[in-house]
Amino acid sequence: MTAHIEIKDVVKRFGAATVIDHLSLSIDPNEFMVFLGPSGCGKSTLLRMIAGLESVDEGTISINGQRIDNLPPGQRDIAMVFQSYALYPHMTVADNMAFGLRNIGISADVISARVTEAGRMLEIGHLMERKPGQLSGGQRQRVAIGRAIVKEPKAFLFDEPLSNLDAALRVRTRVELAQLRHRVKSTMIFVTHDQIEAMTLADRIVVMNNRKIEQIGTPMEIYSRPATRFVATFVGSPAMNFVDATLDTSGTNVTARFAGGVSVETDIGSNQLGDGKYTFGIRSEDVRVAPVGQGNAEGVVDVIERLGERTLVYARLGDGQQVVGSDAGNSPVAVGDRIGLAFDGRKSHLFNEAGHAWHARGV
Amino acid sequence: MSHNPAIKGRAFGDRVLLGLVILLAIVMIAPVFFVVALSLKNNQELMVDPNSVFRLPYTLVNYINTVGTSSVFRWVLNSAIVAGGLTIFTLVLSSLAGYGFARLNFPGRDALFIIVLLGLAVPEQAVLVARHQIFSWIGLHNSYPGLILPGLSSAFGVFLMTQYFRAIPKELDEAAMLDNASRFRIFWKVLLPLTVPAQATLGIFTFLGAWNDYFWPLISATKKEMFTLTVGIASTQVNFAQSQGIGFLMAQAVFAGAPILIVYLFFQKYIVTAVSGAAVR
Numbered sequence: 281m282t283a284h285i286e287i288k289d290v291v292k293r294f295g296a297a298t299v300i301d302h303l304s305l306s307i308d309p310n311e312f313m314v315f316l317g318p319s320g321c322g323k324s325t326l327l328r329m330i331a332g333l334e335s336v337d338e339g340t341i342s343i344n345g346q347r348i349d350n351l352p353p354g355q356r357d358i359a360m361v362f363q364s365y366a367l368y369p370h371m372t373v374a375d376n377m378a379f380g381l382r383n384i385g386i387s388a389d390v391i392s393a394r395v396t397e398a399g400r401m402l403e404i405g406h407l408m409e410r411k412p413g414q415l416s417g418g419q420r421q422r423v424a425i426g427r428a429i430v431k432e433p434k435a436f437l438f439d440e441p442l443s444n445l446d447a448a449l450r451v452r453t454r455v456e457l458a459q460l461r462h463r464v465k466s467t468m469i470f471v472t473h474d475q476i477e478a479m480t481l482a483d484r485i486v487v488m489n490n491r492k493i494e495q496i497g498t499p500m501e502i503y504s505r506p507a508t509r510f511v512a513t514f515v516g517s518p519a520m521n522f523v524d525a526t527l528d529t530s531g532t533n534v535t536a537r538f539a540g541g542v543s544v545e546t547d548i549g550s551n552q553l554g555d556g557k558y559t560f561g562i563r564s565e566d567v568r569v570a571p572v573g574q575g576n577a578e579g580v581v582d583v584i585e586r587l588g589e590r591t592l593v594y595a596r597l598g599d600g601q602q603v604v605g606s607d608a609g610n611s612p613v614a615v616g617d618r619i620g621l622a623f624d625g626r627k628s629h630l631f632n633e634a635g636h637a638w639h640a641r642g643v
Numbered sequence: 644m645s646h647n648p649a650i651k652g653r654a655f656g657d658r659v660l661l662g663l664v665i666l667l668a669i670v671m672i673a674p675v676f677f678v679v680a681l682s683l684k685n686n687q688e689l690m691v692d693p694n695s696v697f698r699l700p701y702t703l704v705n706y707i708n709t710v711g712t713s714s715v716f717r718w719v720l721n722s723a724i725v726a727g728g729l730t731i732f733t734l735v736l737s738s739l740a741g742y743g744f745a746r747l748n749f750p751g752r753d754a755l756f757i758i759v760l761l762g763l764a765v766p767e768q769a770v771l772v773a774r775h776q777i778f779s780w781i782g783l784h785n786s787y788p789g790l791i792l793p794g795l796s797s798a799f800g801v802f803l804m805t806q807y808f809r810a811i812p813k814e815l816d817e818a819a820m821l822d823n824a825s826r827f828r829i830f831w832k833v834l835l836p837l838t839v840p841a842q843a844t845l846g847i848f849t850f851l852g853a854w855n856d857y858f859w860p861l862i863s864a865t866k867k868e869m870f871t872l873t874v875g876i877a878s879t880q881v882n883f884a885q886s887q888g889i890g891f892l893m894a895q896a897v898f899a900g901a902p903i904l905i906v907y908l909f910f911q912k913y914i915v916t917a918v919s920g921a922a923v924r
Contacts, residue, residue, distance in 0.1 A: 331817075331821060332820070332821075333817050333820070333821075352820070353817070353820040353821045354820055354821060354822065354823030354824065355823065358821070359821065360817075360818070360821050362814045362817070362818060364812060364814050366812065366814035366815055366817065366818035367818075368815065368818070368819075368833055369837060370836045370837055379819070379822050379824070379832075380821070380822030380823060380824075383822055383823040383824050383828065384823050427818075427822075431822075
């Protein structure tokens, strides 16, 4: 049975410091939920609270309607994969996987069957008699996942499990995890600070910052319609462009005017906005490099990053603000060139001083 | 490569070092051979000419006499019980205390740990009279508990095990908690097996220290049948050695040294690393 996890108004304090501040969240059965955020945002603490490794100072955590925050970790019917894998160094791979099952008195036959099946699924069947010290990083990772799988838990918790792997192995393991989640029907919570892991694996992403949830949404919602300026900055590489602008709300749609006479008509209704100062935001792929005189702004190229399929062009506008635009992979532009920039107002965003976002209808 | 003067110089340095090590080994091992040789000589022959140790004939008569008449076996047994018991109990207590200091949160933990460490600074001589008096009151002299109990308060053992437990990642405890293991099961099945190298180090030091200890057994064990080996051999020696014969004495010394040699052969790997201060992986 898979878990519906309900987190209600939880608070966590370490001494005088509050690390989780009245946070509520609902995770659906079979959902792959990713907690994404920078170091120290509280995402790992929240995961450890669900696991029972940290106490809950206020609020409740329930699984399928049953309150679990007062249960010891072993009785919550969840399994966790640690960043350091936390395999028992003196036990063989088979014993590592069987340990948890032995502790709850499952018969040897069932244990053996489950361990063998997990070994087959994760292609570690030939490593069963080895000890963790004799395994590579990737193999240890699989054993750690295997140890979780054999318990057939209601929910899996992953605490940055890919961060100790080298770049190539990380990509491979990420793909394997994506495959695994379709084979193992269970609720999964995955903590990471890597937005690519979050975007590729998640059904939904919880973006956290500074002890609070910034946004909950599908990967494309998070990317295309970031709720706050923080999310727009944290998700996406390169980060969204932000340009100081004055707004003209005399028309149906807002027109953003930058210093130097540049103006971009957005697809955001003028009647949606209140008073105050706003910042114009747009992703680099929605700023196309164009010949001088075309597009709605001009700039001088500072830096060029060639990514293969496209080229990122860092250009400085007339007032000194830098924006990143996109061009074809074989773009002819060079550092120091004067170029035109075509801002696609239908894909633009506006952020008020508090960081809250308004999005064009086209995104 | 052999033409490289730096490497040549290093090879020469290595040879000098090897020569020194061999010399040191001879200095260390020569008395042992001398003891064995003396134990194989007839006592009368040695009294006439001590240099006869270097020539034939050799005899096993001293060993036969030792087996027949000496109390050395009793003393070896006493030493084995005291050193073995002390080692086992020290390992148990130090492991539990080390786990407690490293993993449990209780009021006054840090202050208590400092008090334990202060025990390292108190010399045995400072507490000897008081300890003798207490053991006398409760009638523990001339008993195995009397010989074992004082050694159990091992500040070194507690310190060593605490540091070792602290070095084990807490994620292992947490993984075991999620695996539904009780606190004792985590200690027994997950953490304790990982401290085997430290246990070996502590066990060896404790065993050797107890086996070679002379001071406390000399005070506590006044009856001959409760002597440990060190006290027993010393008592034989003061009884005018020549009357029993130097060969006979040396045969007892060989019996006395044999168990420690066996311990050494079994735990060679751990002793070397324990003495060199490195952890066995």
